[in-house]
Amino acid sequence: MATKQLQSEPAPTPTRPKSTNGVINGTKAGQGDTRIVVIVYGQGQDKIVSVFADVLGKPFRLASSFGSVRSEDHGTVIGIAASDAKVDVESRDKALIVAINAHCVNLGMPPDIDLSLACDYEFLYTEAPFFRRDLARFIAFTLGQISHHEALITKPRTYFISTTFPDVRTALSNLDILSVGSDAVEIRVDLLKESLVDGSFNSVPSLSYVGEQVMLLRQRTELPIIFTTRCTRENGRFPMDDPELYYKYLYRAIQWGCEYIDVEIWLPEEIRKRLFEQRGNSKIISAFHDFSGTFKWPSAQAQLIFEESRKYGDIVKMITIINSISENYELEYFRSQIRANNPDGPPLSAVNMGQLGQLSRALNTVFSPITHPLLPIVAAPGQMSAAEINGALSTMGQLPKKDIYAIGNFRSTPQTTFFEKCFNELGLPHHFASVDRAVKGSVQTFCLQPNFGGAYLNPPLHANQPYIPVLSDAAAAIGAIDTILVRGEGASSTFVGDNASWKGIRATLTRDFAPSAYKDRAAIILSSSEEDAASAIFALRSLNVGNIYTVGFKARGPLSSTVEPFTSIESVQKVDQPFAIISALPPEKSHLVQPLLRHFSKLGSKNTGKVFVDLANGPRKADPLAVAEASGWSAYGVADTSAFTTVETLRLLIGQNIPYSFVRLASGRGLY
Numbered sequence: 226m227a228t229k230q231l232q233s234e235p236a237p238t239p240t241r242p243k244s245t246n247g248v249i250n251g252t253k254a255g256q257g258d259t260r261i262v263v264i265v266y267g268q269g270q271d272k273i274v275s276v277f278a279d280v281l282g283k284p285f286r287l288a289s290s291f292g293s294v295r296s297e298d299h300g301t302v303i304g305i306a307a308s309d310a311k312v313d314v315e316s317r318d319k320a321l322i323v324a325i326n327a328h329c330v331n332l333g334m335p336p337d338i339d340l341s342l343a344c345d346y347e348f349l350y351t352e353a354p355f356f357r358r359d360l361a362r363f364i365a366f367t368l369g370q371i372s373h374h375e376a377l378i379t380k381p382r383t384y385f386i387s388t389t390f391p392d393v394r395t396a397l398s399n400l401d402i403l404s405v406g407s408d409a410v411e412i413r414v415d416l417l418k419e420s421l422v423d424g425s426f427n428s429v430p431s432l433s434y435v436g437e438q439v440m441l442l443r444q445r446t447e448l449p450i451i452f453t454t455r456c457t458r459e460n461g462r463f464p465m466d467d468p469e470l471y472y473k474y475l476y477r478a479i480q481w482g483c484e485y486i487d488v489e490i491w492l493p494e495e496i497r498k499r500l501f502e503q504r505g506n507s508k509i510i511s512a513f514h515d516f517s518g519t520f521k522w523p524s525a526q527a528q529l530i531f532e533e534s535r536k537y538g539d540i541v542k543m544i545t546i547i548n549s550i551s552e553n554y555e556l557e558y559f560r561s562q563i564r565a566n567n568p569d570g571p572p573l574s575a576v577n578m579g580q581l582g583q584l585s586r587a588l589n590t591v592f593s594p595i596t597h598p599l600l601p602i603v604a605a606p607g608q609m610s611a612a613e614i615n616g617a618l619s620t621m622g623q624l625p626k627k628d629i630y631a632i633g634n635f636r637s638t639p640q641t642t643f644f645e646k647c648f649n650e651l652g653l654p655h656h657f658a659s660v661d662r663a664v665k666g667s668v669q670t671f672c673l674q675p676n677f678g679g680a681y682l683n684p685p686l687h688a689n690q691p692y693i694p695v696l697s698d699a700a701a702a703i704g705a706i707d708t709i710l711v712r713g714e715g716a717s718s719t720f721v722g723d724n725a726s727w728k729g730i731r732a733t734l735t736r737d738f739a740p741s742a743y744k745d746r747a748a749i750i751l752s753s754s755e756e757d758a759a760s761a762i763f764a765l766r767s768l769n770v771g772n773i774y775t776v777g778f779k780a781r782g783p784l785s786s787t788v789e790p791f792t793s794i795e796s797v798q799k800v801d802q803p804f805a806i807i808s809a810l811p812p813e814k815s816h817l818v819q820p821l822l823r824h825f826s827k828l829g830s831k832n833t834g835k836v837f838v839d840l841a842n843g844p845r846k847a848d849p850l851a852v853a854e855a856s857g858w859s860a861y862g863v864a865d866t867s868a869f870t871t872v873e874t875l876r877l878l879i880g881q882n883i884p885y886s887f888v889r890l891a892s893g894r895g896l897y
Contacts, residue, residue: 282742511538627678
């Protein structure tokens with residue numbers, strides 16, 4: 226129970242840097258880091274510079290030194306060869322430049338350590354296969370254009386799964402299933418085993434091996450990564466005699482773009498403070514573990530540990546061994562006091578270990594560590610799966626059984642079997658049913674059922690429903706409700722109308738591109754009506770696009786500003802290269818977008834970022850996706866947007882995360 230670093234007088238929490246996150250009020254893309262992006266590339270790898278530029282929606286040029294980068298280069302991605310970068314990387318203007326060392330592992334590992342440490346960040350990648358979405362996520366996160374954390378802290382419950390494999394390659398084939406219900410995935414660096422030539426293992430895996438493991442994990446999951454180095458005294462394998470070793474690994478995790486860094490409180494304050502100040506857009510989990518069995522939640526020591534942890538933590542984690550089930554109730558009282566006395570403080574994740582402490586695992590709501598039957602070992606005594614926690618909550622009456630519906634045209638509603646598969650995997654008690662919306666008022670009939678727990682609607686409802694008194698900002702602006710939620714219990718419950726479709730479209734648009742790529746760029750939407758196009762308009766607006774041009778309709782509603790129709794061929798010809806074209810036309814008319822795709826492909830280079838999304842669902846006369854791809858567009862179909870929309874719908878309805886990859890896997894990569 227390491228307390229020697231604790232001080233009797235808790236110091237005030239340092240002022241945190243102003244957020245440059247990518248989401249404002251859950252919808253609007255932030256600007257993030259506006260410095261000039263300089264990519265340091267290895268021998269023969271200059272093409273990676275153009276990929277970074279394309280993901281950011283910017284032009285690029287190659288330079289011979291950092292000294293040649295000037296303020297006039299704002300808006301351009303600069304590439305510098307590693308051999309040239311070493312000359313003046315240390316003396317670069319850090320207020321002007323953000324330096325990223327892009328190292329292809331096929332060239333050998335490790336990269337030049339001095340160059341790695343001199344740069345702000347490091348992106349490790351494989352030449353084949355190349356995962357562009359990994360690069361898009363990395364650059365969007367490190368530049369502060371997206372923030373997983375700000376979305377997660379608003380959820381009623383969050384979980385993370387710990388990969389306890391000695392080599393993450395072993396987990397990759399099952400990762401889609403392992404991560405169902407998880408909001409983040411932890412890589413236990415201390416449990417990794419790096420083989421040596423003689424068949425033995427490194428006592429501590431090298432940074433080279435760990436970096437490659439992080440790369441492999443990030444290539445295969447969209448979940449935020451928690452980077453953890455657990456010491457021997459806290460049920461881990463990292464030695465405790467060299468605190469600087471921890472700093473070395475944890476700082477590199479920040480450079481690799483890991484979203485969460487687990488920092489143990491026994492580490493010297495100077496190291497914890499340094500990591501906190503250098504964390505960039507990563508978040509620090511300030512962790513305390515006690516295996517002695519003598520720690521008590523009602524003690525002054527518990528409060529002191531929290532105060533010390535919060536100084537350099539975005540989340541405080543406190544984990545202990547207990548001797549009596551009553552200590553779970555002591556923890557709950559401690560948790561309630563922390564919440565009451567620290568309304569603006571970092572969230573507390575606290576559980577008791579062992580079988581006696583499993584109740585606390587069910588009651589903890591912030592980043593509860595979970596396991597899975599497919600994992601080789603549990604990361605801590607008494608750890609439970611998401612299904613086991615949900616089962617316990619159901620037994621205690623904290624997760625009552627509800628009836629959840631897909632309401633609409635039966636052909637267009639998701640298959641009941643898919644949702645039931647998700648519910649079963651999560652151990653949820655709910656019942657799911659697909660039903661037809663036959664007559665006016667039938668939706669209200671389902672809402673008034675005593676066990677109604679929410680509904681997915683396809684086609685959506687108009688937003689002005691008298692029995693749905695509360696609307697999300699998105700549903701109100703779009704004018705359509707595709708998800709009905711129940712908030713509260715019993716007589717105090719109310720219905721909330723929300724819209725998940727726009728999030729599915731936005732997630733598709735940013736799958737291979739950073740949000741900033743769309744800023745102030747033109748976009749085109751084709752649709753037979755404003756109603757069908759509203760979700761697409763809202764999604765584009767959330768990415769700060771410039772003018773939106775329309776074909777087939779004229780916008781007149783609340784989303785009509787900076788939206789203007791094409792009225793003639795001449796008006797089309799006056800528009801510069803659009804960054805995105807979205808077709809919301811019905812299947813029988815979807816071919817009408819093809820002339821626009823061909824026209825604008827002639828105006829821009831094939832290497833220029835151009836995105837096409839086809840929302841048509843059903844048989845069609847031609848294949849606009851094939852035309853788009855042949856014309857140099859990054860093309861996405863309704864299977865992509867529907868899968869992302871399903872992810873968002875499930876988050877709204879059941880409050881738990883079903884990864885996009887699992888949706889595509891479980892639905893056979895078709896629509897459903």
